[in-house]
Amino acid sequence: MLSILWVLFYKYTNVSVTPMMVIRKLQSKNEYVIKHQWVPLSKISKALQLAVICSEDQRFISHHGFDKKAIEKAMAEHKLGKRLRGASTISQQTAKNIFLWPQRSWIRKGLETYFTFLIETFWSKKRILEVYLNSIEMGDRIYGAEAAAKFWFNTSANALNKDEAAAIAAILPNPIRFLANPPSGYIQKRKEWIKTQMRNYGTLVLKKE
Structure with a gap:
């Protein structure tokens, strides 16, 4: 019951601090x-919204928290001897970042699944993306789109x-x-790949509450 109330609280309240922020601060010497700096989704450029979806979770709009196809692909690649890559959706990442700790464990993964189900049940896709x-984390000690835009490009999240x-x-x-900024060769290649995905994706439409 408390977990549901916690999720409902953040449906309407801006998140000012996360477990990751606290852990990083405690670990720092x-x-x-x-x-x-929190800003509403309307103040974050559509370009950034689309870029993170294309980079992290291209089926974000259509799935219910878990991307079965991405999980199956990751497992198939692992069986072929490739390194097991992550298949976490934006919803799963949000659940982990807001309600849990970053270290990997079966307990945390189970709780992540539970909180992902809750936010997909009680929040809209728009709210999940906003949170x-x-x-x-968008850089060393940089959290959120507004801080990242100012730090990396001296602009606002809305102007990216x-x-x-x-x-x-x-x-x-x-x-x-x-x-x-400036990007390494590897990041430049990733950036160009993301831009291609953005062109192929088309217009991003998020349903209202």
Whole structure:
């Protein structure tokens, strides 16, 4: 019951701090100043919204929290001897970032599944994307789209163009290691791939509450 109330609370309340922020601060040996500013989804460019969907979860609009096709593909590749890659959806990442701790374990994965089900039940896709884009790590001590836009490109989240949005989306798998600006050769390739996916995806339409 408390977990449901927690999820309902964040349906209407902006997320000011996440477990990841707290853990990073506790782990830091030096002063840890977080850059984070919540903005509504309407103030985050459509380019960034589309870029992260194309990068992280292209079936975000249609699935109910879990991408069965992505999971099956990851498992098939693993059986062929390839490294097991993540198949977490934006909904799963949001559940983990807001309600849980980052370290991998079967317990955390089980709770992640539970909270993913809850947010898919009680939140709209629009709200899930809004919370996701305002809470994920987008650089060292950088959390959320507004802080990332200012840090990487000296602009607002609302003003990000397609190239800038793709650059930020490209570093999401490891935002501590990679730079959105200037990008390494690897990030540049990822950025161009994301831009191609954005062109192929078409117009992003999120249902209202």
